Amino acid sequence: xxxxxxxxxxxxxxxxxxxxxxxxxxxxxxxxxxxxxxxxxxxxxxxxxxxxxxxxxxxxxxxxxxxxxxxxxxxxxxxxxxxxxxxxxxxxxxxxxxxxxxxxxxxxxxxxxxxxxxxxxxxxxxxxxxxxxxxxxxxxxxxxxxxxxxxxxxxxxxxxxxxxxxxxxxxxxxxxxxxxxxxxxxxxxxxxxxxxxxxxxxxxxxxxxxxxxxxxxxxxxxxxxxxxxxxxxxxxxxxxxxxxxx
Amino acid sequence: xxxxxxxxxxxxxxxxxxxxxxxxxxxxxxxxxxxxxxxxxxxxxxxxxxxxxxxxxxxxxxxxxxxxxxxxxxxxxxxxxxxxxxxxxxxxxxxxxxxxxxxxxxxxxxxxxxxxxxxxxxxxxxxxxxxxxxxxxxxxxxxxxxxxxxxxxxxxxxxxxxxxxxxxxxxxxxxxxxxxxxxxxxxxxxxxxxxxxxxxxxxxxxxxxxxxxxxxxxxxxxx
Numbered sequence: 009x010x011x012x013x014x015x016x017x018x019x020x021x022x023x024x025x026x027x028x029x030x031x032x033x034x035x036x037x038x039x040x041x042x043x044x045x046x047x048x049x050x051x052x053x054x055x056x057x058x059x060x061x062x063x064x065x066x067x068x069x070x071x072x073x074x075x076x077x078x079x080x081x082x083x084x085x086x087x088x089x090x091x092x093x094x095x096x097x098x099x100x101x102x103x104x105x106x107x108x109x110x111x112x113x114x115x116x117x118x119x120x121x122x123x124x125x126x127x128x129x130x131x132x133x134x135x136x137x138x139x140x141x142x143x144x145x146x147x148x149x150x151x152x153x154x155x156x157x158x159x160x161x162x163x164x165x166x167x168x169x170x171x172x173x174x175x176x177x178x179x180x181x182x183x184x185x186x187x188x189x190x191x192x193x194x195x196x197x198x199x200x201x202x203x204x205x206x207x208x209x210x211x212x213x214x215x216x217x218x219x220x221x222x223x224x225x226x227x228x229x230x231x232x233x234x235x236x237x238x239x240x241x242x243x244x245x246x247x248x249x250x251x252x253x254x
Numbered sequence: 255x256x257x258x259x260x261x262x263x264x265x266x267x268x269x270x271x272x273x274x275x276x277x278x279x280x281x282x283x284x285x286x287x288x289x290x291x292x293x294x295x296x297x298x299x300x301x302x303x304x305x306x307x308x309x310x311x312x313x314x315x316x317x318x319x320x321x322x323x324x325x326x327x328x329x330x331x332x333x334x335x336x337x338x339x340x341x342x343x344x345x346x347x348x349x350x351x352x353x354x355x356x357x358x359x360x361x362x363x364x365x366x367x368x369x370x371x372x373x374x375x376x377x378x379x380x381x382x383x384x385x386x387x388x389x390x391x392x393x394x395x396x397x398x399x400x401x402x403x404x405x406x407x408x409x410x411x412x413x414x415x416x417x418x419x420x421x422x423x424x425x426x427x428x429x430x431x432x433x434x435x436x437x438x439x440x441x442x443x444x445x446x447x448x449x450x451x452x453x454x455x456x457x458x459x460x461x462x463x464x465x466x467x468x469x470x471x472x473x474x475x476x477x
Contacts, residue, residue, distance in 0.1 A: 070341045093344040102335030108271040120263040121343035123256070147274070163339075 018045040021171055021202035027076035029062050036062045038226035049203040051217030053210060055250050058223040060206045064175045068098050097169035101179035103160040107149030111140060111159040114148060115166055122167035134162035138188055153180030161188055174205045178212060210242050224250045260345050264353025269360060278326045278361050286319040286369045294376045304377050309437035313430055315369060320362050324401035325418050327358050328409035351471035355402040362394050385440035385449050393433040396460040400425050403467040406474050429459045
């Protein structure tokens, strides 16, 4: 069931206990328990319908759990969703950008929503980081999918979140742009960032994650650390855990 | 203070987006003008008939145009996944409601202003008067207050174009009846004194339903 876990003790960014989520009679998450230390990057794998996106939506405070408790940075999700949102950046396969606004206008809007200080210079910094300075005044709808996703990365990181949730963030990104996702990763001691990365790509997940979990039918069926397994081993574990071919 | 800065940021974003796409204004305005022209052909010949049916014509035009407009209010948020983007912002759901309601109110008032001009030109009725404009503004506030709530509710349903009128019309019937009667009185006398009691009902509806919609919006959009 479990691989070796990192022995370095840090405060918990996530403490999830007995998390369930049902839509009518259909139970999507079935009693999930998971602890993630601050500054760690955890990749979540799983087949379609495993509950990965539902988990991300609950952690992003978009969706309420049916039962169970979630503590994020020590705060109860049910009681402190407002405060928790300040610490979360979300990158999904949808850009969450307004097509009729320019990339810069989108960033200005989200910057105001998050009360980002010194917004103009921060936008300039992020636009430059994702390589979109020349296209920042173009309407998002006129940009390619990959360019839109670059702005989505800028949007998610604009307010310097300590937690980044990524649900298949590679969607539309070209090979050149995929390394931009590293910007969302934990980087240094002053800027501790916790990342949960949901992906179907075992290669990418293994590359980006310190730890990984495999989710199947709403339950964690495997948990391990990068050092303990290689890609071939992960593929084998995935196949056995989910009873599906990779 | 921060609450209102976020409300206006949301309203500004919607207005900017609408000015670029003109999805709501152009289509709803065209619909409203077509309805007014059809009424002109149906009742245009007889001034007495027009005076009798004018309040009904005016408010059926505004109600159906308003429903078309409100149907579109949350669609851009849903289609581009932006509602989730708003939900993850540290912004109260009430601020999202207020921002969306203000932009919807602005769009409806623009459509109604042009509709009133068209009514004046085609029917030669004194609808551009202070009493009628006051009735229109206050009725639209209540209409939009409830409509924004139900627009958020219906956007998650498959047949949203049908769901909104079914849910929404029964709730706004009192304010529409009030608006039709108030407009009738205003066109007959041209003074505020005869519309006072109807206007009070409309304002009471505005206050009650604005507060209720404001407070219940959180439950509507939470999932």
